[in-house]
Amino acid sequence: MSDELVSVTIDGLPLQVPEGTMIIEAAKQAGVLVPHYCYHPSLPSPAVCRMCLVEVEKAPKLMPSCVTAVAEGQVVHINSPAAKSARQGVLEFLLINHPLDCPICDQAGECELQDFVFQEGRSGSRYDDYPKRYAPVEDFGTDVLYVPNRCILCTRCVRFMEDVAQDGVLEVYQRGDRSYIGMEPAHKLEHPWSGNVVDLCPVGSLISKDFLHRARAWDLDKTASVCPGCTQGCNMTVDTRDSTVVRLRPRPNLDVNRHFMCDAGRADYRWMNRGDRVEAPLHQDGGKLHACDWDTALDEMAALIRASDGSVVLLASGRAPCEALGWTMRLAGNNVRAAAIKVPIGPEAPIGAIPNLALRAERAPNLDGARMLGVSTDWLAAINAVKGAELVIVLDAELDDADIAALSGATHLIHFATAVEPRLAHADFVVPIATMAEEQGVFVNRDNRAQRFLPAKSAPGMARSAWWVASQVWRRGGEGRRAPGTASEAFGSLAPFDGLTYRDLGLGGRVVATSPAGAAR
Amino acid sequence: MAIGVKVMKRPSDEVSYIRATLKGMALTFKHMFQARVTMEYPEAKSTDDWRIATRWRGTHRMMTDEQGRSKCVACGLCPQVCPANCIKLVPGEDEKGHRYPLIYEIDEFRCVFCGYCQEVCPEEAIHVGVHYENAEYSRDRFVYDLERLQAQTHPVSTLWDPADPRGQ
Incomplete structure (x- = not known):
């Protein structure tokens, strides 16, 4: 695609688009959606569905707009009677x-x-006399069910597995109206990105076993978010029903994950619906943890920090967003002896054909954000520093038995917790914080792209964002300190993101410079 | 001064109670031979020239198939269309892979009897009924579960028919 612009007219709207653009994409820029099935912006186009036929003046026949490039002076009619009747015919065939x-x-x-049948299909079929083809439901493996009856043979799934995942297990078998999507018996749909075929399927032929019968599409509330699974930071949509997360789907971002998301990321939502949450601030009272109000907890924590002006160790979760990490670091001030996030390691799973897209080995979404904020990934060093430190702050980290044993020797302990942790009953304070599904925040992915996520559900009880708690305690620690009022302000006041606001980031994210601070502006 | 009292002399045939009684009884007995306009309600529920409209929208009824299972496939359209938000539906799947409602409850107290649920149902499963006797001894009995909805036997509403706007 060159930078040359060509002028075309689409449904009466004159338009300038780069040379080599397909008509279907040019029409999108003109604000017209050409109905289509086989075309997908992240897949090669075979033009098999014949749904996107449009009328091009001076062309002898209708042209498939997904493979016809624009040309200088071209006049395209998408909603002309000829194009409409062609689409109506295709829809009638599909509904046989x-x-x-x-x-x-x-x-x-x-x-x-x-959608398209409702929009412009015929009101009745002329093929009522013929019985419909029937084939039983097939289990394709992992999370995918195949319902052959509903298949319209757009072959998006076949092309995804072949050209994008490069694991061509799906094929079209048989010919004509006997065609179906199938696999060799020895094969299974096991690619770690194979769940994408469910999203790619324009109809209900490939469906998710996990989501089966869970909710109707119109029951769902959709929230823009970022996958907390690994350092890739795929953009995603959190689908909630009645404040319960029921599904995670990829959100298109051509710079990060295109239209895809791995199976591990999709399946990783159950922790967002945990029931054993901490719902009120807890403080030590008579040798046991008791609930108290926020003012008491914040004042007492500020007093503890002021009294203990010694060394502080911060142990954070790899899922902690920039705001939480930055503000707990600021709370610890100059006394930080060690600060680390816990980074679980897993096998790396690249998608195949798309460069720089993989399920990364480092399963922590904010690894680079933590580095920018001066938090290391050397968990062991931080655990070893607990002994002799005056105050340990645990920021919702996933702790194993060795960590718990080390923490039992901590002089003072503040536990920012989402879930109840009975093994840390000796903590001075347990602070209820929101998970990433319940707050706004920013993850910085491995390419230094700062990406926002939005709250998809409400936090339980009195739980607040970790940055809010940390900044409120920090404000009580000295005269003239002002705590940020919004998450955006909390983000912008951190040194590496000097002055950036959420509005600057947008929902597509923005690459922030690692050094010097403020160069991103 | 003495009070003068004027005694009115009325004709006896005008002030006789016998005459008034006969007149009243005549009216009463006349009604015995006229067409009846009332109904002795609990014993009689309809008469020859009056019965409850077939488009009446009363308490619900769930239709069943030949095997006695509910026809509902838990598509979720009735809770979606319900303006009073009175339908609770949790879908599930049986061992044969058929979709069916695990929980289907209608709160008849909240229901406004608009009949949209019947109108929207693609399987002709949920219906509003031609039925009005709903008294119960406790409030919780007004949340009808699936079993209760299936057990109802009253006729179902024809709803309003645009071709026959007056229901004749």
Whole structure:
């Protein structure tokens, strides 16, 4: 694609687009969606569905807009009678064998066949005399079920596995109206990114076993977020129903994850719905933890920190966002003896054809953010520093038995916790904090791209964001200190992000310079 | 001064109670031979020229198939369309892979009897009924569960028919 611009007219709207753009993409810029099934911006186009046919003046026949590049002076009619009747014909053919089981289909409400038939399909079929093709539901492995009856043979799944995942286990078998999507018996859909075929499927043919019958599409509230699974930082949408997370789906971001997300990231939402949460601040009273109000907890914590002006160790979760890490670091001040996040390590799983997209080995979404804020990844060193430190702050870290044993020797302990941890009952304070699904925040991914996530559900009880708690305690520690009022302000007041606001980041994220601070502006 | 009292002399045939009684009884007995306009309600529930409209929208009824299972496939359209938010539905899957409602409850206290649930149902499963006798001894009995909805036997509403706006 060159930088040359060509002028085209789409449905009467004159437009300048780069040379080599396909008509379907140019139409998107003109604000017209050409109905399509086989075309997908992240997949090669075979033009098999014949749904995106448009009328191009001076062309002898209707042209498939997904593979026809724009040309200088081209005049395209998307909603002309000829194009409309072609689409209506395609829809009628698709519905010959497609069952009308929308009431029990998980895709209903986000189904492209349903949408386009409702939009411009015929009111009745002329093929009522023929029985519909029937084949039983097939288990494709991992999280994917195949319902052959609903398949419209757009082959998006085949092309994804072949060209993007480069593990071509799916094929179109048979010919004509006997075609179906299948696999060799020896094969299984086991690629770590194979869950994407569920999202790619325009109809309810490939469906998620995990999400099966969980919610209807129209029941879901969708929130823009960032996957907390690894340092890749795939953009995602959190789908909630009645304040329960039921599904994670990829959110397109051409600079990070295109339209995809790995299976591990998709499945990693159950911890967001945990029931054993800390709901009120707890402090030591008579040798036991007791609930108290926020003012008491904040005042007492400030007093503890003032009294103990010694060395502080910070042990944080790899999921802690920049705001939480930055403000607990600021709270610890100059006395930080060691600060580390815990980074779980797992096998790396690249998607295949897309460079710089993989499930990364470092399963911590904010690894680079932590580095920028002066928090190391040397967990062992931090654990060893606990002995002899005056105050240990645990920021929702996942602790194993060795960590717990080390923490039992801590002089003072403040535990910022989401879930109840009975093994840390000796903590001076247990502070209820929100998970990343319940607060706003920023993760910095491995390419130094700072990306926002938004709250998808409400935090339980009195739980607040960790940055809010840390900044309120910090404010009580000295005269003239002002705590940030918003998450955006809390983010911008951290040194590496000097003055950046959430608005500057947008929902697509923004690369922030590592050094010197403030160069990103 | 003495008070003068004027005694009115009325004709006896005008002030006789016998005459008034006969007149009243005549009216009473006349009604015995006229067409009846009332109904002795609990014993009689309809008459020849009056019965409850077939488009009446009363308490719900869930239709069942030949095997006695509910026809509902838990598509979720009725809780979605319900303006009073009175339908609770949790979908599930049986051993044959059929989708069915694990929980289907209608709170008849909250229901406004609009009939949208019947109108929207793609399986003709949930119906509003031609039924109005709903008295119960406790409030919680007004949340009808699936079993209760299936056990109802009253006729179901025809709803309003645009071709027959007056229901004739």
